[in-house]
Amino acid sequence: MEPLFQYQDNLLRGVDNKFRRYLHSEINWKQRMIAIKGPRGAGKTTLMLQYMKFDLKEEKSKALYVTADHTWFYNHTLLDTAMDWFKHGGRILFIDEVHKYPAWSRELKNIYDGLPEMRVIFSASSALDIYRGEADLSRRVISYSLAGLSLREYLSFTEGLTFDPVSLNDIQSNHRDISNNILEKIQPLPAFNRYLRNGYLPIIAEGEAEYLPKLEQVINAIVDTDLAYIASYNAGTAVKVKRLLGVIAESAPFKPNMSALARKLEINREALYEYVYQLRDARLLNILSAEGKGVSRLQKPDKIFLENTNLAYAIDTHPDKGNIRETFLLNQLLNTGIDVTSPVEGDFSTSNLIIEVGGKSKTSKQVKDAENYLVAADDIETGFGPKVPLWLFGFLY
Template identity: 50%
Template sequence: MEPLIEYQQNLVDEVNNDFHRFLYHRLPWESRMLAIKGLRGAGKTTMLLQHLKYGQPQGTKSLYITADHPWLYTHTLLDTARMWVQNGGQALYIDEVHKYANWSREIKNIYDGYPKLQLFFTASSALDIYRGESDLSRRVLTFTLPGMSFREYLNLMYGRALAPVSLTELLSNPIEISSTLRKQIEIPIPLFHEYLMKGYLPFVHDDRGKSYLPKLMRVIETSITDDLAFIENYSATHIVKIKKLLGVIAESAPFEPNISSLAQKLQLGRDTVNNFLHQLERAFLLNLANRPSEGVAALQKPDKIYLENTNLSYALREHPDPGTTRETFFLNQLRNAGYKIHLAGKGDFLVDKTYTFEVGGRNKSIKQIAGIPNAYIVSDNIEIGFNNKIPLWLFGFLY
């Protein structure tokens, strides 16, 4: 197992404990088996290595392996676990498990066969862990790691130690919260717009964002051509059509889809187009928004389609529409923070079926939400809110 130990050591040497993604401290690391899904580049690998290096009790024997390591050309994951346990191993970290063909069956066998071995693994956000050929639903705890919030971006790039704010706190006292944060951040609006363009994924820190957008384009490409293609067994023709579909949406998001028209343009069936949309959402490339509905209606075509985050807008379009960018950010941050968000009948968004939000620029009026209880204006390019008008950048502190 020397090649694996050497490979692990090279990676661990480069990992520090300076910055943690928000999910790191929420995970039940004491669990026997833990899965972390998420967009490429969101920091899943770093979280595993940070826990291996800093989070395990003193003396715990831990092994990291990535599922496309050459070691697995001649060994199975089950063989690797058996050898590690025989060598006194107590924890096994498997990165990008979706790249291993029989992952669910072997993970189940490892879990059942070695009850004293802790098992942690990461997977593409596009992977349905519970849909594997072996039943893991009673064995694994699964968590999803989205991209960074505006708060995390400031902490990573500018060495802050800013704490998250709940939606209830934000709505009840936006003036005091925004005033306090403005003193700590000093120039929130320019930094916020910087984040909207290139702040969602932690690799922005590598060179202060100079090569961020080209790297993000590679994330998009790999998410489609590697992750989705491997997981869903797509043909080269399907991959080309998925890219065309994403391109059409990027040019006109927020996109109100006519599935029949899209199907005709792409020469695909309606059900296939609808499946592609939901798979692109699972891959963290789209956010599908619907009006509140019950039962089967919620499974039909989306009422509106957004790119998953604002950085994608800048990667896929030369000049993104500011109004679209605002709505994309708001939807993204609320969903990532765990709130239920739908399209509103009046206003833009309905959150937890309680709060209505109209998202706009500095001079956005209350006209569209007049008379609606628990309704708020969310405005870009203002530093401090007043009455029911709240700065857009504040919603970047929810996680």
């Protein structure tokens, strides 16, 4: 097992504790089996390594980190590795990118059942349905999802500024005070505009100039590699999926005519629906449906958005500003765990609130008949009444 320890030690040396993702404090790390899902580049590996290096204390010597695509697994199984590690006193096993291991679900089940004293923490692509593998893990694994950086985290990561998250109720009832408290530390609009273009993933630490090219690599890796493992994509399928992503990016938020889109991509409607929802699961798209509609994968979405604003800049050099605003707000609401639907009036609806999105001159004309509403306005530092700065929604998580 020496190659695994050498690989682990090299990674641990490069990990610091200056910034931690919001999810770190939400995970119950004592569970026997934990799944951490999220898009590429969101920080899943760093999250696990930080916990291993800085939180395990005396248990650190009993922990082993492996990545499922390591050459070690060319002639060793996950189960055999776990068994050998347990015999040597190991009690914690971190497995990165488990979706790249063919028999992942069956062997995780065998580890859980056969080594009751072993804790397993594994990461996986957002697109992986951990409850639909070859083996039933539904009663064994606790799953957590790691989204990209919020604006609040981006400011902490890049500027070293610490702010507490706020709730949607906080924004609705107290947005002026919250905005003014933030303004005492920073003028948010310049940072917000940078964030919209290249601040969603921690790879921003490698430099703004390198960010969008690296994001393009992330997109290609998700389609060519992750979905190839998970959904058995071949090269021809990957090309069609990328074309689909490009079509949506050109006009997102996209109100799909599924029949016309299927003809344009030369695929059938059933395949088109499957690709759209796979891209949603892989955190490249967000889907919005009208209130009361089901969530069947065979149901036409009302609108399709790119998952985050950075994707728009990676795919289209000059994306539409209005689309960027809506993409940002939907992304932050969904990442907070808020259910969002498409209302008859306004842009977004939560359980008890209608939100209209626009520029600084946006009024409440389109939603004034709603019982409970907010206007999320761009290019303003503070709001008044139901008019709220758009950037403030970046502090929800």
